[in-house]
Amino acid sequence: xxxxxxxxxxxxxxxxxxxxxxxxxxxxxxxxxxxxxxxxxxxxxxxxxxxxxxxxxxxxxxxxxxxxxxxxxxxxxxxxxxxxxxxxxxxxxxxxxxxxxxxxxxxxxxxxxxxxxxxxxxxxxxxxxxxxxxxxxxxxxxxxxxxxxxxxxxxxxxxxxxxxxxxxxxxxxxxxxxxxxxxxxxxxxxxxxxxxxxxxxxxxxxxxxxxxxxxxxxxxxxxxxxxxxxxxxxxxxxxxxxxxxxxxxxxxxxxxxxxxx
Amino acid sequence: xxxxxxxxxxxxxxxxxxxxxxxxxxxxxxxxxxxxxxxxxxxxxxxxxxxxxxxxxxxxxxxxxxxxxxxxxxxxxxxxxxxxxxxxxxxxxxxxxxxxxxxxxxxxxxxxxxxxxxxxxxxxxxxxxxxxxxxxxxxxxxxxxxxxxxxxxxxxxxxxxxxxxxxxxxxxxxxxxxxxxxxxxxxxxxxxxxxxxxxxxxxxxxxxxxxxxxxxxxxxxxxxxxxxxxxxxxxxxxxxxxxxxxxxxxxxxxxxxxxxxxxxxxxxxxxx
Numbered sequence: 001x002x003x004x005x006x007x008x009x010x011x012x013x014x015x016x017x018x019x020x021x022x023x024x025x026x027x028x029x030x031x032x033x034x035x036x037x038x039x040x041x042x043x044x045x046x047x048x049x050x051x052x053x054x055x056x057x058x059x060x061x062x063x064x065x066x067x068x069x070x071x072x073x074x075x076x077x078x079x080x081x082x083x084x085x086x087x088x089x090x091x092x093x094x095x096x097x098x099x100x101x102x103x104x105x106x107x108x109x110x111x112x113x114x115x116x117x118x119x120x121x122x123x124x125x126x127x128x129x130x131x132x133x134x135x136x137x138x139x140x141x142x143x144x145x146x147x148x149x150x151x152x153x154x155x156x157x158x159x160x161x162x163x164x165x166x167x168x169x170x171x172x173x174x175x176x177x178x179x180x181x182x183x184x185x186x187x188x189x190x191x192x193x194x195x196x197x198x199x200x201x202x203x204x205x206x207x208x209x210x211x212x213x214x215x216x217x218x219x220x221x222x223x224x225x226x227x228x229x230x231x232x233x234x235x236x237x238x239x240x241x242x243x244x245x246x247x248x249x250x251x252x253x254x255x256x257x258x259x260x261x
Numbered sequence: 262x263x264x265x266x267x268x269x270x271x272x273x274x275x276x277x278x279x280x281x282x283x284x285x286x287x288x289x290x291x292x293x294x295x296x297x298x299x300x301x302x303x304x305x306x307x308x309x310x311x312x313x314x315x316x317x318x319x320x321x322x323x324x325x326x327x328x329x330x331x332x333x334x335x336x337x338x339x340x341x342x343x344x345x346x347x348x349x350x351x352x353x354x355x356x357x358x359x360x361x362x363x364x365x366x367x368x369x370x371x372x373x374x375x376x377x378x379x380x381x382x383x384x385x386x387x388x389x390x391x392x393x394x395x396x397x398x399x400x401x402x403x404x405x406x407x408x409x410x411x412x413x414x415x416x417x418x419x420x421x422x423x424x425x426x427x428x429x430x431x432x433x434x435x436x437x438x439x440x441x442x443x444x445x446x447x448x449x450x451x452x453x454x455x456x457x458x459x460x461x462x463x464x465x466x467x468x469x470x471x472x473x474x475x476x477x478x479x480x481x482x483x484x485x486x487x488x489x490x491x492x493x494x495x496x497x498x499x500x501x502x503x504x505x506x507x508x509x510x511x512x513x514x515x516x517x518x519x520x521x522x523x524x525x526x527x528x529x530x531x532x533x
Contacts, residue, residue: 153341166512228508235346242342 009121028079033066049216268295268417272302273464279492296322321370380411422461
């Protein structure tokens with residue numbers, strides 16, 4: 001007997017964090033699916049470029065990705081906890097599964113999913129109270145950074161400028177960035193919270209060229225200066241030669257202390 | 262005699278005009294400039310020409326040297342690739358804008374200026390690129406002033422104004438005679454009070470707000486006043502954008518941040 005939950009709420013309300021904690025706490029098999037929102041519901045603002053799924057795959061061992069047809073159509077193991085994330089601004093019209101937006105039904109059917117519960121941030125007490133922002137009036141901009149590696153000191157300067165208003169009024173920014181030593185970092189910032197969240201991914205790539213993992217930057221705000229962001233990005237990302245220079249030093253064997261004679 | 266000392270103008274005409282107006286209304290006629298007339302800011306020719314017109318004695322800053330000596334006499338001081346790229350862009354833009362006459366003027370500036378026991382430098386007596394930060398090791402700071410033969414050292418470069426008195430300094434020496442092999446003689450020599458006065462920055466303040474800073478020093482009493490002068494910041498930010506420099510320069514200036522971060526190593530000296 002498994003359990004399938006649909007979790008909805010506005011972008012930035014804490015859906016992914018809550019989902020991650022639930023999945024990590026579950027002792028049996030676990031699965032995740034993120035469905036897009038709808039145009040009249042601010043789908044553009046809710047776009048995350050796959051960052052949430054990539055972070056969860058990194059944090060939760062053996063997480064079944066229900067966006068993968070092989071997983072979606074395979075027989076479900078016993079005691080499976082399947083969590084479905086949906087960006088949704090308006091509170092549901094009814095409580096429980098009856099409040100699921102009817103437009104989601106075809107996507108749920110395609111993945112052979114029938115939620116037995118529906119929780120919405122801001123409505124259901126099972127979920128933590130969060131400061132939710134109205135993202136419907138915001139611009140959304142995202143940039144595919146796959147295959148890029150950052151100069152770490154430049155990344156620090158760029159993020160500081162981004163979240164402090166150098167490129168427009170940023171309300172939300174989140175990203176997955178690669179560093180030369182093979183580490184990946186999840187960056188997350190919201191205007192309503194103090195400070196940024198910087199979390200290393202558990203999977204570390206060898207310091208040999210460019211990691212194959214997903215890398216994205218997603219920004220929501222007003223009067224975003226996307227041209228300025230792109231100019232700064234190009235000044236922060238390492239060329240092949242600069243990357244090799246940094247990684248060559250990391251590949252050197254670490255000297256071992258000589259045995260006492 | 263009361264005199265004014267300013268530094269790090271960084272091609273910010275509105276800030277320079279405001280500081281000169283403040284000095285003029287105080288009735289001070291002796292002004293010394295510690296260099297970095299240009300760099301990052303949008304009005305390099307206008308700033309150099311105003312300094313020349315007012316016949317303000319100036320020493321050469323690291324940016325003034327870089328513009329003359331070519332890119333980039335101190336690229337090792339950039340702490341990040343982003344800072345280096347922005348520094349190079351600003352360097353190239355400034356070099357393209359400056360008139361030949363103004364380049365000749367910058368090339369003619371001395372490394373140091375001296376008036377009796379007062380020494381004026383951009384960074385330190387050793388280099389235009391060395392930062393004398395307020396928390397620098399006391400002995401190292403004392404060594405810079407003492408070696409230069411000065412009682413008071415005026416510097417800039419850090420963009421943060423401060424006054425530091427170096428008291429209670431002493432040197433202990435142990436002398437072993439080549440003929441007398443008994444215990445070596447030990448002597449302790451007290452050092453007189455030395456002082457470092459950092460003038461902050463006119464054109465690129467980073468001391469916590471956006472006001473231009475400079476200092477007033479009374480040679481008779483030794484008193485020092487760090488002056489903060491508000492200026493038309495919006496005028497400079499608009500000039501940055503109109504000049505085609507990166508808009509992020511205007512944002513950084515408007516927040517009181519440096520255009521590009523400096524190296525964290527306080528004792529950094531370019532080994533070019």
